[in-house]
Amino acid sequence: MSPSPDSPSPRQGDARNLLDRVWDLHTVRELPNGQTQLLIGTHLIHEVTSPQAFQMLRERGLGVRFPQRTFATVDHIIPTDSQLRPLSDSLAEEMMRALEANCREFGITLFDPTSGHQGIVHVIGPELGITQPGTTIACGDSHTSTHGAFGAIAFGIGTSQVRDVLATQCMAIARPAVRRIDVTNKLGGGVYAKDVILAIIRQLGVKGGVGFAYEYGGAVIEGMTLEERMTVCNMSIEGGARVGYVNPDETTFEYLRGRDHAPQGEAFDAAVAGWREIASGPGSRYDDRVELDGRDIQPTVTWGINPGQSVGVNEPIPRPAEARDEERASLEEALAFMELAPGEPVAGTKVDVAFIGSCTNGRISDLREAARVARTGKVAPGVRALVVPGSQAVARQALDEGLDEVFRSAGFEWREPGCSMCLAMNPDKLVGRELCASSSNRNFKGRQGSPTGRTLLMSPAMVAAAALKGSVTDVREVL
Amino acid sequence: MSPVAKLQRVEGRGCVLRGDDIDTDRIIPARYLRCVTFDGLGEHAFEDDRRQAKGDHPLDDERFLGAGILIVGENFGCGSSREHAPQSLLRAGYRAFVGGSFAEIFAGNCTALGAPCVTLPPAELAALMESVELDPGQELVLDLEARTLTSRAGTVAVSLPEGTRSQLLEGTWDATGVLLEAGDAIEATAARLPYVSA
Structure with a gap:
């Protein structure tokens, strides 16, 4: 006891x-x-x-x-x-x-x-x-x-x-x-x-x-x-x-x-x-x-090439001039690779690919939250959207709840379980300079399979919202 | 048991690779992890970075050819636990790493392969990088016994965890043999833990 x-x-x-x-x-x-x-x-x-x-x-x-x-x-x-x-x-x-x-x-x-x-x-x-x-x-x-x-x-x-x-x-x-x-x-x-x-x-x-x-x-x-x-x-x-x-x-x-x-x-x-x-x-x-105050935490999106380079969805991407000296070189390298505009909010950034899955966010509760968003619309034209359950058990549960159908009818691809596009050691990869809204864990250069591909990390619900709108979107406007 | 070497000094020329937070996906892209041996990884070290730099990458700089000590910035080797990263760098000829700081799993993997990762404070690291870039032909001496690195910029104190240092100095960096020496104490510990012994 x-x-x-x-x-x-x-x-x-x-x-x-x-x-x-x-x-x-x-x-x-x-x-x-x-x-x-x-x-x-x-x-x-x-x-x-x-x-x-x-x-x-x-x-x-x-x-x-x-x-x-x-x-x-x-x-x-x-x-x-x-x-x-x-x-x-x-x-x-x-x-x-x-x-x-x-x-x-x-x-x-x-x-x-x-x-x-x-x-x-x-x-x-x-x-x-x-x-x-x-x-x-x-x-x-x-x-x-x-x-x-x-x-x-x-x-x-x-x-x-x-x-x-x-x-x-x-x-x-x-x-x-x-x-x-x-x-x-x-x-x-x-x-x-x-x-x-x-x-x-x-x-x-x-x-x-x-x-x-x-x-x-x-x-x-x-x-x-x-x-x-x-x-x-x-x-x-x-x-x-x-x-x-x-x-x-x-x-x-x-x-x-x-x-x-x-x-x-x-x-x-x-x-x-x-x-x-x-x-x-x-x-x-x-x-x-x-200590962090939970009330201060916003839907967060990475803009750079490591998972610490992030902002709240409505915050501007940092400007090199405002960075601390020791961070400036990293920030400039990240902005050059990502081709994102400093001073502009990350919301509105156009996406080519949306990936929901990985060991970070490929569980049933993640798919349920993403499906809530997917029910509200269709994947935007030109966006390739994938949902990859984290395991066969997750896939079975999702099928029982009809989530696969929710995703499919919204225009997402429903896949078999695996690590998929989190690290691209399998056929799921970005192509060229594609920019991906991803529920995975790493936004390193080349991480998702194309050496020049770009990754924006965010929650699965935010990925679903980005898939529907074709650009990074505050999920609170969709739910 | 494989022979394990005691490592007291690493001597060689340096290669300066500037930049912080260089992750293991950059060191060895994931597509080269589709393999069942580590053979051949050396030629793919930093492949995508080198291709994007179109020859203007330290690993392609002929002044640094044949270098044995890689000099890096902060948080080198962050990200994935892939031992393929140090394996590829070792196969590319590097035997020691000197930097501002190292990711923990990367440093552990290097130790397990008998390659030291030692750190320097920012000012000393900057001076070392400058010295090696100006005079890439100079021989560097990393002395683990004395905990020093000597270059033409002078002799500076380096840091590394004491446990790691003694593993390298005593030749116990390949831990399997040491761990096996515990003998039945392993089973005795397991027997105390219901989830292991059940």
């Missing part, structure tokens, strides 16, 4: 936060160099960053230490038009086959398209109940921070570390500092979790989180659904923080109850009792604290 607010906390005097507690529970030993040998309880893998790791295991004659704690899916390279085998791209087919062979050889569960559970790794972990509070999760993908929404310590790793985790279920890693970020009060209508994280990154910068884990809290975060918290945690890495998390609460427990890989029955109740114990409390210490 959780202590009532009036009674002294059983943890009084324990100043540890959630990260400290989870870290301590998973510490195998302290290494002589000051790093921790940390047990990674859950390892997620996909086709892009794992084949070389398995090859390294073979070269060294090593096995997988805990094959039952690694889960695989295919997401980055899979086409979203036809997923029939063999895949039309022979390189993609080779990667898919390598993943299948590796999972078979080492006894790892693979959620492929025939399983009914395939999808973006950061969408399926949560929906299957694999992602749980108080756990450590690693994956060869920087958006692994998504899983922090459950109160897990989850982070992206490179392929050599994938090898380490496969071989030892451990990593050598230094404990990060913890910055508590409170988002207070409440959000206005038409303002979403995506806007919250874009506002946080805008305020703290794209490297402000280096060396930190971000603990998100405050009334706005506590009032969010798990899916909204995932959107926030997902983009922690865009602010430089490898880890982002939210303390587990009733919302978390209710989300997990009954999911395939969650504990069942009495074991679930026992797990909940443990999960309550690991949450940060009023006496927890932090290395830094930041």
